[in-house]
Amino acid sequence: MQLRFVFDFEATKAAILYLASKHLPEYDKYKVCKLLFLADREHLLRFGRTITGDTYHALPFGPAPIETLNLLDGVEFVAIEGKEPQDHRVEELVRSLKLSAEERYPPYEAHAAPDMDALSESDILVLDQVAAEHGNKGFEELKKLTHSMAAYTRAWHGDDVRRNFRMSFEDFFAEVPEKADFLKEIAENQFLAQVFADPTECLTATSSVRST
Numbered sequence: 447m448q449l450r451f452v453f454d455f456e457a458t459k460a461a462i463l464y465l466a467s468k469h470l471p472e473y474d475k476y477k478v479c480k481l482l483f484l485a486d487r488e489h490l491l492r493f494g495r496t497i498t499g500d501t502y503h504a505l506p507f508g509p510a511p512i513e514t515l516n517l518l519d520g521v522e523f524v525a526i527e528g529k530e531p532q533d534h535r536v537e538e539l540v541r542s543l544k545l546s547a548e549e550r551y552p553p554y555e556a557h558a559a560p561d562m563d564a565l566s567e568s569d570i571l572v573l574d575q576v577a578a579e580h581g582n583k584g585f586e587e588l589k590k591l592t593h594s595m596a597a598y599t600r601a602w603h604g605d606d607v608r609r610n611f612r613m614s615f616e617d618f619f620a621e622v623p624e625k626a627d628f629l630k631e632i633a634e635n636q637f638l639a640q641v642f643a644d645p646t647e648c649l650t651a652t653s654s655v656r657s658t
Contacts, residue, residue, distance in 0.1 A: 447637050449615035451499040453513045455535050456564040458498040461485065462514075463542055463560035464573055470581040474551045475518045479510045480588040485576045486511070487597070487618050489568065491625060494632045497569045502613040504601035508592040509613060521545070526552065596620035 465481055466473060486496035500511035520536035523529045525545040531537040544555040565573070580588065592598060597617040603609075619629045 447633060447640075449633060449636060451496050451501075451615075453501070454497075454499040454564075455517075456561065457569065458482070458500065458511075458514055459535075459539060459542065460560040460562065460564040461497055461569065461573055462539075462554070463556050463558060464562075464565065464570070465577055465581070466543065466554050466556035467560065468577050468581060470577065472551075472584060473553050473555075475515070475522065475554070476507060476551065476585060477588065478518065478554065479515055480508060480592055481576055481580060482511050482514060483509045483592060484580055485572050487595075488576060489572045490615065490618055490632075491622060491628075492572070493568050494628065494635075496615075497565070497572065502597070502615075503610040504598050504613050505610045508589055509595075509598050510610075512610075522552070 461482060462478055465478070470477070470481075482498055482500070483502060486498055486500070486502075489495065489497050498511055498514060500513045502509050503512045517533065517536055517539060520531060520533055521539045521543060522545065524531050524536060524540050525543075526547045531540060542556070542558040544557040545552040562570070580591070583591070597613050597620065600617045600620065601611045601613040603611060616629065616633075619625050
């Protein structure tokens with residue numbers, strides 16, 4: 447059984463705005479995706495779940511939270527190209543983020559305060575850590591860092607820029623073999639949650655909860 451999580455739009459939106467409030471340089475769509483990947487990876491390794499619940503795909507420019515990326519594409523279509531939003535979540539993000547239509551890769555600025563109730567203490571702890579360690583890195587540094595990680599290299603095949611490959615959360619643990627027992631515990635908890643819990647909630651159960 448592969449690890450799976452449920453996408454949490456409110457937590458993702460809060461995380462994007464929280465990082466934006468730190469005024470990080472070159473905080474564009476690419477950087478959002480990379481910092482969320484690093485934050486989700488770190489939170490999974492430490493607390494047994496991701497922050498966003500998003501699914502990660504290996505793309506030519508690196509790992510990307512695919513649901514978030516699709517929403518941010520929608521934001522840019524609306525904010526830059528003047529199209530009508532087709533998703534209420536895109537509309538929410540458009541109202542919450544400020545983008546410059548004059549730049550090819552527009553940086554994101556917070557136009558609203560993040561909903562801190564959507565983030566747990568451990569979410570904030572990890573986001574602060576990722577911002578401090580990686581927030582000032584540019585495109586090439588983040589590309590080199592994330593492209594070298596096993597979760598990406600094990601998923602990516604070939605150089606076709608039109609392709610993408612789903613990444614495995616199990617591979618997030620590849621570089622920390624000492625956490626093999628923790629990975630097993632997370633997998634067992636998800637399996638038990640699927641067997642015994644309400645089917646609408648079964649994927650949210652891990653060894654830790656939103657309050658941590």
